[in-house]
Amino acid sequence: xxxxxxxxxxxxxxxxxxxxxxxxxxxxxxxxxxxxxxxxxxxxxxxxxxxxxxxxxxxxxxxxxxxxxxxxxxxxxxxxxxxxxxxxxxxxxxxxxxxxxxxxxxxxxxxxxxxxxxxxxxxxxxxxxxxxxxxxxxxxxxxxxxxxxxxxxxxxxxxxxxxxxxxxxxxxxxxxxxxxxxxxxxxxxxxxxxxxxxxxxxxxxxxxxxxxxxxxxxxxxxxxxxxxxxxxxxxxxxxxxxxxxxxxxxxxxxxxxxxxxxxxxxxxxxxxxxxxxxxxxxxxxxxxxxxxxxxxxxxxxxxxxxxxxxxxxxxxxxxxxxxxxxxxxxxxxxxxxxxxxxxxxxxxxxxxxxxxxxxxxxxxxxxxxxxxxxxxxxxxxxxxxxxxxxxxxxxxxxxxxxxxxxxxxxxxxxxx
Numbered sequence: 001x002x003x004x005x006x007x008x009x010x011x012x013x014x015x016x017x018x019x020x021x022x023x024x025x026x027x028x029x030x031x032x033x034x035x036x037x038x039x040x041x042x043x044x045x046x047x048x049x050x051x052x053x054x055x056x057x058x059x060x061x062x063x064x065x066x067x068x069x070x071x072x073x074x075x076x077x078x079x080x081x082x083x084x085x086x087x088x089x090x091x092x093x094x095x096x097x098x099x100x101x102x103x104x105x106x107x108x109x110x111x112x113x114x115x116x117x118x119x120x121x122x123x124x125x126x127x128x129x130x131x132x133x134x135x136x137x138x139x140x141x142x143x144x145x146x147x148x149x150x151x152x153x154x155x156x157x158x159x160x161x162x163x164x165x166x167x168x169x170x171x172x173x174x175x176x177x178x179x180x181x182x183x184x185x186x187x188x189x190x191x192x193x194x195x196x197x198x199x200x201x202x203x204x205x206x207x208x209x210x211x212x213x214x215x216x217x218x219x220x221x222x223x224x225x226x227x228x229x230x231x232x233x234x235x236x237x238x239x240x241x242x243x244x245x246x247x248x249x250x251x252x253x254x255x256x257x258x259x260x261x262x263x264x265x266x267x268x269x270x271x272x273x274x275x276x277x278x279x280x281x282x283x284x285x286x287x288x289x290x291x292x293x294x295x296x297x298x299x300x301x302x303x304x305x306x307x308x309x310x311x312x313x314x315x316x317x318x319x320x321x322x323x324x325x326x327x328x329x330x331x332x333x334x335x336x337x338x339x340x341x342x343x344x345x346x347x348x349x350x351x352x353x354x355x356x357x358x359x360x361x362x363x364x365x366x367x368x369x370x371x372x373x374x375x376x377x378x379x380x381x382x383x384x385x386x387x388x389x390x391x392x393x394x395x396x397x398x399x400x401x402x403x404x405x406x407x408x409x410x411x412x413x414x415x416x
Contacts, residue, residue: 074094074096075093075094075095075235075237075262075263076093076094077091077092077093077094077263077265078091078092078093078094078121078122079091080092080117080118080119080121080122081105081107081117082103082105082137085107086137086269087105087106087107087108087109087137088105088106088107088115088116088117088137088141089102089103089105089137089138089241090102090103090104090105090117090141091103091239091265092122092126093230093237093239093263093265095212095230095232095235095236095237095263096211096232096233096235097211097232098127098208098209098211098212098232099124099125099126099127100126100127100128100129100130100212100214100230101126101128101129101130102130102132102228102239102241102265103130103131103132103138103139103239103241104117104129104131104138104139104140104141104142104145105117105135105136105137105138105139105140105141106136106137106140106141107137108136108137108140108391111181115141116141116144116184117141117145119145119149125153126151126153127153127154127208127209127212128153128154128155128156128208128212128214129142129145129151129153129154129155129156130155130156130157130214130228130230130239131155131156131157131161131165132157132161132219132225132226132227132228132239132240132241132242133157133161133219133221133222133224133225133226133241133242134160134161134164134165134167134168134222134224134306134307135168135222135242135307136168136169136172138241138242139157139161139165139168139169140168140169140172142155142165142193143169143185143189143190143192143193144184144185144189146189146192146193146196147185147189147192147193148184148185148189152196154198154208155193155196155197155198156197156198156199156200156206156214156216157197157199157200157224157226158199158200158201158202158216158224158225158226159199159200159201159224159346160223160224160342160346160349161199161224161225161226162194162197162199163224163342163346164223164224164306164342165194166190166191166194167306167338167342168304168306169190170187170190171388173185173186173187173190175388175389175393175394175395178394178395179393179394200214200216201216202216202217202218202226203215203216203217204216211232211233212230212231212232213230213231213232214228214229214230214231215228215229215230216228216229217229217238217254217255217256217257218252218254218255218256218349219240219241219242219243219244219254220243220244220245220246220247220248220251220252220253220254221241221242221243221244221251221254221307222242222251222306222307223250223251223306223307223310223342223346223349223350224346224349225241225242225243226241227239227240227241227243227254227256228241229256229259235262236259236260236261236262236263237261237262237263237264237265238256238259238261238263238264238265238266239265240254240264240265240266240267241267242267242269243266243267246278248278248311249311249314249315249318250310250311250314250350251311251349251350252350252352282315285315285413285415286315286316286319288411288413289316289384289411289413290319290323290325292382292409292410292411293325293327293382293383293384294382295382295409296381296382296409297382297407297409297410297411298382298383298384298385298404298407298409298410298411299382299383299384299385299410299411299412299413300385300387300397300400300401300404300410300411300412300413301384301385301386301387301412301413301415302387302388302389302390302391302392302397302401302412302414303386303387303388303390303415304388304389304390308390308415309331309386312386312415313329313331313366313369313386314366316329316368316369316384317329317366317367317368317369320368321367321368325368327381327382327383327384328368328370328383328384329368329369329370329383329384329385329386330369330370330371330372330376330383330384330385330386331369331370331371331372331385331386331387332372332385332386332387332388332396332397332400372385372387374396374399377399377400377403378403385400387400390415
């Protein structure tokens with residue numbers, strides 16, 4: 001295997017490949033062996049936790065396998081975001097003349113021009129845009145791209161992503177307005193943008209024009225997340241977006257068919273990190289929360305209203321039930337309540353355990369988790385509060401942090 005300067009991609013190809021707008025060195029026209037995507041994902045699940053690379057965060061990985069001969073055919077990649085950073089995922093791939101934008105995210109760490117991909121670098125038109133999931137670093141720039149920049153072509157995402165993305169975008173806009181930050185799109189832009197989206201099912205073959213085929217595969221990670229297979233003529237690729245090879249409490253592991261591919265673009269956000277096992281992390285989390293509330297303290301968990309919040313709701317709900325705890329668990333956002341309604345109706349996207357027990361109990365019918373009112377911020381007694389935004393950059397989470405942080409009995413948990 002040849003690692004090329006930690007540039008932002010995992011590639012398996014047998015065609016000349018051009019990468020632009022991503023700092024890297026590359027070999028010219030190396031003939032490469034196509035590999036089975038399912039085998040690569042299993043391999044990556046074991047490889048990434050033990051890799052040792054430079055300390056800077058890089059959400060993608062590049063590996064290539066060399067062989068002796070190959071047909072000449074071009075694939076070009078234009079990296080507009082997430083090539084050497086976490087955030088603003090946006091990659092344009094041209095295969096046999098067809099040009100696809102994978103994700104259209106924003107960088108939440110910036111409030112200037114760096115927040116959005118530089119769409120001026122796009123030379124020519126796009127054949128379609130495909131969004132992998134509803135997180136803002138993958139979809140946050142889409143309303144700006146369609147309603148301000150003026151893209152008017154096909155947009156594809158899964159049904160859950162189309163349902164949940166407007167909630168995330170509108171919540172982000174509300175928080176920005178509350179902080180006095182003027183964004184490049186409006187609530188009306190979000191609505192107009194989502195009307196242009198075509199929802200797709202898993203493994204549904206979508207024909208774009210006469211030459212391009214795309215297909216979505218289950219990615220885990222968050223409800224509705226998908227890996228995307230694209231084929232033009234005899235050239236094919238997979239863009240993973242964010243995926244999870246380990247099942248959690250409400251989602252299954254990523255799944256994909258065995259595929260012969262010329263290009264794989266995969267996330268590698270934690271490639272340089274050795275992480276605790278999921279079981280060990282959950283035990284530490286539950287012990288810290290339990291010790292705090294038993295001592296009479298309040299626990300603040302800053303989190304975004306979708307994805308991570310639902311996973312932690314189920315974790316605490318189960319623990320509260322087993323330990324017979326009476327301490328209230330609150331969530332702060334009407335957005336979370338609305339999202340939970342969607343989660344209850346999109347059970348086919350959850351893991352096998354939740355689907356198998358749905359007849360007895362819907363895992364999102366939460367007995368111990370209730371809505372929070374601002375008047376309860378300084379109420380006496382212990383509690384657990386989920387509050388957005390997850391970055392403590394404003395909104396209720398920052399307000400509560402300022403109120404609770406001075407007391408040593410209270411706890412702030414940053415779930416990531």
